[in-house]
Amino acid sequence: MGILQIAAVMGSCVAGGAYLPIMSDESLIVEGTGSIFLAGPYLVQAAIGEKVDKETLGGAQTQTEISGIIDHKVESDQECLNKIKKLMADVPDQLAFAFQRTQPKPPLTEATLYEHLPEDRSKPYPMDELLHALVDDSDIEWYKEGYGQTILCGYARIDGWSVGIVANNREVVKSKSGEMQFGGVIYSDSADKAARFVMLCNQKKIPLVFLHDVSGFMVGKRSEHGGIIKDGAKLVNAVSNSTVPKITVIVGNSYGAGNYAMCGKAYDPNVIVAWPSARLAVMGGSQAANVLAQIQVTSRERKGETLDEKTKQDMIDEIKARYDHQTTPYYAAARLWIDAIIDPKETRQVISLAIEAAGYAPLKPQNVGVFQV
Secondary structure (H helix, E strand, O other), X not given: OOOOOEEXXXXXXXXXXXXXXXXXXXXXXXXXXXXXXXXXXXXXHHHHOOOOOHHHHHOHHHHHHHOOOOOEEEOOHHHHHHHHHHHHHOOOOOOOOOOOEOOOOOOOOOOOHHHOOOOOOOOXXXXXXXXXXXXXXXXXXXXXXXXXXXXXXXXXXXOOEEEEEEEEOOOOEEOOOOOEEOOOEEOHHHHHHHHHHHHHHHHHOOOEEEEEEEOEEOOOHHHHHOOHHHHHHHHHHHHHXXXXXXXXXXEEEEEHHHHHHOOOHHHOOXXXXXXXXXXXXXXXXXXXXXHHHHHHHHHHHHOOOOOOHHHHHHHHHHHHHHHHHHOOHHHHHHOOOOOEEOOXXXXXXXXXXXXXXXXOOOOOOOXXXXXXX
């Protein structure tokens, strides 16, 4: 029916009732009093002999930061009700202009957008600080804040427009399950979180803003066994079938399938722009040079040639230099892979103009097809 549903878990939510918040568009849970599980501690002990307390089994921290099935954790019933009001305030009036806009406000932070990106693009940095320097009042309503932390999702306003932000976090983080996660890499939990957020913004008719600094999806046995392809496909599916305006800003790296998941050029963003610090490629220059050089070395050795270490290193350096040149935003802009290279201080204006222009076109219904949950 397309009606927005918000569920608040303010007490126990058990058995069949546990499905209702998860099937809602957005859900909240009160810390200390809210809990949600298919079976409570006593039934779990009776059924399988496991002793576990209510908080560990399905309390607020468990369901927001480990399982990720609840979107927001709040400290009291009053905060829960206030948060619901704030979430509803971001939903546009369907009888008015297509997207909601209030009086624009400048960011509160004294830091500028120039101060947040490290000169060494491989170094970690907190993306949330950059976002606070971008949005109105430096105010962001985070979505699933403690879950899937290598992607940041949240509601904010840019030049007065209500937007949903999807941004790569470059900090090294530790999940509540104990896994160390590299910044700028998309893991199963962050892909799952971002996919749901993208669909939620489509349900609410809120434009999406993607900020790239992504190295790609996590690889290796653990990720493959955990279904990283399935979870990545879920995010790509949600993005490619999204019908609200999509504005993409490449602030740093945009490599490989991470470019697809973050609404790269192939996924039809309304506008795609890059900062001068951007890099676009299938993979980073160093990784690509080593892979391509190894292929060439193997090919020449099969022909009976013997290559010393200096020759191999010269080959790597030559490939890397050529590859690095081809990853610059200037190379991309010359081939229309991006619409423009912008000064970071113009980012708010570009996003605002893109949303305003998109507001004059009718929105199509979203259809994600068969979803690989």
